[in-house]
Amino acid sequence: MPILHTLRRWLLLLPLAFLAGCNTVLLNPSGDIANQQGRLIVVSTVLMLIIIIPVIALTVFFAWRYRASNKEAIYKPNWDHSTQLELAIWAAPLLIIIALGAITWISTHTLDPYRPLSRIDAQRPVTADIKPLTVEVVALDWKWLFIYPEQGFATVNELAAPVDRPITFKITASSVMNSFFIPALAGQIYAMPGMETKLHAVINAPGEFDGFSANYSGAGFSGMRFKFHGLSNADFDQWVRKVKSSPEGELSRERYQKLEVPSEREPAKHFASVSPDLYGAILNRCVDRSKMCMSQMMAIDADGGLGKPGAYNVATAKPWQPDDINSPKRAYGKYVTAMCTTEE
Numbered sequence: 045m046p047i048l049h050t051l052r053r054w055l056l057l058l059p060l061a062f063l064a065g066c067n068t069v070l071l072n073p074s075g076d077i078a079n080q081q082g083r084l085i086v087v088s089t090v091l092m093l094i095i096i097i098p099v100i101a102l103t104v105f106f107a108w109r110y111r112a113s114n115k116e117a118i119y120k121p122n123w124d125h126s127t128q129l130e131l132a133i134w135a136a137p138l139l140i141i142i143a144l145g146a147i148t149w150i151s152t153h154t155l156d157p158y159r160p161l162s163r164i165d166a167q168r169p170v171t172a173d174i175k176p177l178t179v180e181v182v183a184l185d186w187k188w189l190f191i192y193p194e195q196g197f198a199t200v201n202e203l204a205a206p207v208d209r210p211i212t213f214k215i216t217a218s219s220v221m222n223s224f225f226i227p228a229l230a231g232q233i234y235a236m237p238g239m240e241t242k243l244h245a246v247i248n249a250p251g252e253f254d255g256f257s258a259n260y261s262g263a264g265f266s267g268m269r270f271k272f273h274g275l276s277n278a279d280f281d282q283w284v285r286k287v288k289s290s291p292e293g294e295l296s297r298e299r300y301q302k303l304e305v306p307s308e309r310e311p312a313k314h315f316a317s318v319s320p321d322l323y324g325a326i327l328n329r330c331v332d333r334s335k336m337c338m339s340q341m342m343a344i345d346a347d348g349g350l351g352k353p354g355a356y357n358v359a360t361a362k363p364w365q366p367d368d369i370n371s372p373k374r375a376y377g378k379y380v381t382a383m384c385t386t387e388e
C-alpha cells in the first residue's frame with residue numbers, strides 16, 4: 045500500500061520538525077558564565093553515558109546471545125556470583141559519582157551567582173581597574189524595570205551592557221515571584237519582593253539576546269519578555285545618551301506606582317532619569333511614603349521593637365480593584381505606617 049508507506053515515512057520525519065524549533069543557546073551562549081554552565085551540562089551527560097551506553101548495548105547483546113533458539117550459548121541456571129564482575133559493576137559508578145561530585149563542588153563555588161567575577165573569559169582575568177556595571181532589576185506585573193544607578197536612568201523591557209565588562213545585577217520584585225533569565229548570559233536567578241538576589245555575569249559577544257521570566261507569575265507572564273543588547277563601548281555610550289535624552293523624563297516614586305499597576309506586553313520604554321532612592325524604596329516596600337520601610341521596621345525590631353504602641357501604628361489599605369487601572373496597586377488589609385514622612 046504505497047499511501048500508507050508514504051504516510052509512515054512522513055510520520056518518521058515528524059519528530060525532526062520539533063527539533064527544528066530547538067535553539068541551542070544554552071550550549072552555544074555568548075557569556076562566559078553561561079558558557080561554563082553549558083560545559084557542565086555536556087560533561088555530566090558524557091559521564092552518565094559511560095554507564096547508559098554499555099547497559100543498553102549489553103541488554104540488547106544478552107537478549108540476542110542467550111535467546112532460546114541459540115543452542116551454542118552456555119546455559120548456567122545455577123550461576124549466581126562473580127567477584128570480578130561485582131568489582132567492575134560497583135567501581136564504575138563509584139568513580140563517576142566521585143568525578144561528578146568533584147565537578148559539582150568546584151563549579152558550585154566558582155559559578156556562585158553571588159561571587160564577583162574573577163575572569164572575563166577563559167583567557168582574560170578581571171583586573172583591579174575593571175569596575176563592574178551595576179544594574180538593578182525589578183520584576184513587575186508583567187514587565188521588567190532596569191535601573192542604572194551610575195548612569196541615573198531607568199528602562200522598561202530593554203537592557204543593554206557593554207561587551208566584556210562584568211555586570212552586577214541586583215534583583216528584586218514588586219509583587220509575586222519571578223525569575224530573571226537571559227539564557228545567552230547566565231543561569232536564571234529568582235526575583236522576589238522584599239528581598240534582593242544577585243547575579244554576576246559578563247557578555248562576551250555583541251548582539252541582541254532574549255530575556256524573560258522563567259517562573260510563572262500570572263496572566264501576563266508569557267509577554268514578560270525583553271531584549272538584552274550586548275554593545276561595544278562606543279555603542280553603549282551612544283545608547284546611554286539616547287536613554288538620557290528620552291522625552292519620558294524622570295521615573296519618580298509617583299510614576300513608579302503607576303508603572304507598577306499590572307499591564308501586559310509593554311513595549312520598551314526609556315526614562316531619562318530616575319529618583320535616586322527608588323530602588324531602595326522598592327526593595328523595602330515603601331515606595332508609598334505612608335508605609336514604613338522594611339529596613340526601618342527591622343532596625344526597630346532589632347532594637348527591641350516599639351512595644352504596645354507599635355500595635356497601633358497601622359493603617360487600613362484601600363482594596364485594590366483590578367479594573368481600576370489608574371489607582372496605584374495596594375495590597376488589601378492593614379500595613380505598618382511610616383514613623384515620619386520626611387525624606388531620607
Ligand SMILES: [Cu+2]
Ligand atoms: Cu523549588
